[in-house]
Amino acid sequence: MVDPIATRCLRLAWQGWCAGTLPVGAVVTDATGTVVAAERGRMFEPAPVAGRLAGCAVAHAEINALAQLPAAGQRPDHTLHVSLEPCLMCVGAAGMTAVGRLRFLGADPYAGASRHYRHTPYLAELPLRVDGPMRGGAGALGSALHLAYYLRTAPDAPAVAVHRRSMPEAFDLARRIVELDARQPDAAAAGLFDLLTEPAPTRPAGAKTTDAPAGGGEPAGMEAERT
Numbered sequence: 033m034v035d036p037i038a039t040r041c042l043r044l045a046w047q048g049w050c051a052g053t054l055p056v057g058a059v060v061t062d063a064t065g066t067v068v069a070a071e072r073g074r075m076f077e078p079a080p081v082a083g084r085l086a087g088c089a090v091a092h093a094e095i096n097a098l099a100q101l102p103a104a105g106q107r108p109d110h111t112l113h114v115s116l117e118p119c120l121m122c123v124g125a126a127g128m129t130a131v132g133r134l135r136f137l138g139a140d141p142y143a144g145a146s147r148h149y150r151h152t153p154y155l156a157e158l159p160l161r162v163d164g165p166m167r168g169g170a171g172a173l174g175s176a177l178h179l180a181y182y183l184r185t186a187p188d189a190p191a192v193a194v195h196r197r198s199m200p201e202a203f204d205l206a207r208r209i210v211e212l213d214a215r216q217p218d219a220a221a222a223g224l225f226d227l228l229t230e231p232a233p234t235r236p237a238g239a240k241t242t243d244a245p246a247g248g249g250e251p252a253g254m255e256a257e258r259t
């Protein structure tokens with residue numbers, strides 16, 4: 033079974049898919065596991081949403097979630113959960129908001145930057161632990177949702193070619209997501225989680241993958257590498 037926080041990330045991503053934007057969901061939890069912020073990407077949504085970025089290149093799920101945290105303070109006991117490996121901007125935002133852990137489900141072999149953020153003395157000193165990608169259904173769904181957007185809107189995009197070459201299982205899953213009824217915003221009702229019953233390991237070529245039970249359970253800890 034996929035844990036509730038991972039499920040929420042995937043549900044948020046699915047809502048983004050139904051809204052016609054890049055489908056990524058993000059959740060921030062505190063030391064007790066309580067959700068203190070949850071949002072999704074709104075990059076290609078022109079409609080303004082109060083207190084959220086939308087319709088601009090930086091309207092990523094992680095930014096919209098982390099922006100709900102107070103400006104001051106360190107948060108070593110907070111975790112940023114994301115359905116997809118964050119880009120360089122969002123990994124940096126995790127560091128700048130001083131959360132203690134980043135946990136992502138699916139790999140992004142094209143723009144994922146989870147191992148490439150410790151390039152300033154400030155960020156290098158932060159005790160940010162990075163867990164992901166997660167092996168199993170949850171990780172595959174996180175990757176495939178994002179890829180499905182490109183398959184639907186820009187099948188010739190470089191991101192599609194990279195995924196086809198390095199993540200064939202996620203590529204197949206993305207095709208099946210495209211075939212689902214995108215007009216149904218309830219992910220479970222739309223059949224998204226039915227895809228979890230299919231084995232769909234995801235491991236980008238050359239990338240380390242975090243072990244997790246089938247279906248996307250909690251991975252073992254993995255300290256981010258300094259690059």
Ligand SMILES: [Zn+2]
Nearest residue numbers: 092118119122
């Ligand atoms: Zn991002």
